Amino acid sequence: MTLVEAQTLAAEWMPQLLVAAGYTMKMAAAAYIIGAVAGLFLALARRSERRVVSIPALVYIEFVRATPTLTQIFLIYFSLALVGIVLPAFEAAVIALGLHYAAYMAETYRAGIEAIHRGQHEAAQAIGMTRGETMRYIILPQSWRIILPPMGNSAISLLKDTSVASLISAPELMLRAHDLTSEYYMPMELYLTVGAMYLVMTYPLSLLVRRLERMAAKDHKAAGN
């Protein structure tokens, strides 16, 4: 492949790939929001004293964590269609990834909450707070430093996992690369380009996570733990 050919190809591919990368980011962001919100509720449900609440949460978390993302995406995409809910692949992928990450994020929240000393709960209740108020005003604000680094790592994995949505033909970067491959038959060049694009998207997140980890470690030392 000459340089001119390469430039021509890049000019044809790049606009399409960039649009597709935009979809990838949208998919990741939407799924992340679902995961972060649903995950918090799951974590609180998991810690509930009422077993009708805590056991379903536990079962859900364990089931999701024990089965592949791909299986979950297929299950949601095909099953919803069967019960008459025909969702476009993109939306199905967002929901599937969101519900998948909710289970992981629930465990992240739980670890953060449990890392706070019992005395904090007791002190909050001693000044008359309910369990909900204790969580909201006392525990969660303190858990952030423990929760943030793994939440950042989840963002990185989620961004990468959106590629799996290409297998149900959801429009995103990997699917575009796949389509272009069948058009041009240049898989090496295309997938390497796409790989580089994923790196460009994940690297800033990766730097952010390092920073969060360092901050958390510093706080940890400052707190004298």
Next chain:
Amino acid sequence: MTAADWPAWITHLPHFLDALLTGAVITVIVTVGGFIGSVVLGILFGAFSTSQSLLLRAVAHIYVEIFRGLPLLTVLFIIFFGLATIGIRLDPISAAITGFSINGGAYLSEVFRAGIQSIHKGQSEAALSVGMTRMMAFRYIILPQSIRVVLPPLANFAIGLLKDTSLASAVAAPEMMFNAGRLVSETFFATEIYLLVAALYLCMSLPLSLATRLLERRMARAHAQ
């Protein structure tokens, strides 16, 4: 053909199970192969990243950064479709094992680096003082001690890998997810088949994760002493 009061898919169950369990064998083969490859690469690059040579450290750093940000699916496609165009043709199973090994090696090298760095400097000094080379000190003194530290994350990695092997279906490796896809296009029982697949993954990963938790608890106790 079928007894009227049985759901239709039940009559297919033996056929489903037969195909899925045949696939499960390949799933296990790819998992074990990928695990061994990942551990070998993880130890190698983990040792590089703690070496005194700036060059080796840089090589390890670049390796980790690249594969931390690349989706597994992209890696698999580069290896299976990409390499074929430059004359390296791998069968789907070998391609999958190679891809999982390279990707997992990057992750495990960080795990092993942490394990190696958790061993006090005095240990390698003592090993050197009885006349061991750096290589011998690593092999006989540092590595055996860091294994204890890395065992729990290693077990968690194995569970993650087991689930990730489902992606090998995208390069037509005849593992469980691939056979499931075939069954779905033959019979259209998507929900039933993917639930069955999920159950089978559950059967494989739950014992592993229970064992891991047990291990983690024992480690925590040993650490507390």
Next chain:
Amino acid sequence: MHDPIQSIETNNAATDGAAADQPIVRIRGLRKSYGSLDVLKGIDLDVRRGEKVSIIGPSGSGKTTLLRCINRIEKPSGGHVYVDGQLIGEKLVGDRYIDMEDRELARLRAGMGMVFQRFNLFPHLTALQNITIGPMKVLRTPATEAEAAALALLEKVGLANKRDAYPEMLSGGQQQRVAIARALAMRPKVMLFDEATSALDPELVGEVLSVMKQLASEGMTMIIVTHEMKFSEEISDRVIFMDHGTVVEQGSPEEIFRTPSHLRTQTFLRAVLGRQAYQ
């Protein structure tokens, strides 16, 4: 059996003309700095075969660094160390010194035993395995032979009954005695002790010192960095006082402890002995 250490010695006897009356350890112009901090500022020191030399001085004086530069666990910034006539860690090629390969350096380190302040026993090995691992892996001694020798050494340090104990089950004093046995198993030409009793509870110091005394009486060449002034006076042929990375003065124990000539030595001894008198 072909003994690689032996052959290194004979090689050097041929090239360097090492003789019995030559110093077994020869240190020339040894310097070490960390960034702008000079820890060793050009040390010259000779140790005779069988001599017991103790190095005393305030913390931060460079005495531990000096010891660690002898077997090159710490790489010096300048100067040279010879043990038994053999240049350690470097090779003279033409008129330039180049670093030795790891394997060669390891062989030379095998000839020097080192005992660490924090014992550094290998926690995943039993007391016996801690002692046999060096001979078996480095010298390729057969297991039965290495074990027999290790048992004899455990006997010697009074721990024959602890052969299968893991380090965490041993007291500090016992761990340090195993560490001494581990070093002796390599049949070293010189033993380096880096504050071997500083990390021990006071009641455990004695058992380690008595092993060291026994070793001294058997004629071992010993270089001892220590805070135990009484022990140093008792055991040493020569005492070296270091401060700020230099040798301030050296002499017989009587000279250093009774009639030190330098003000810095006098101040240091007054502070340390005053404190030790109360213990």
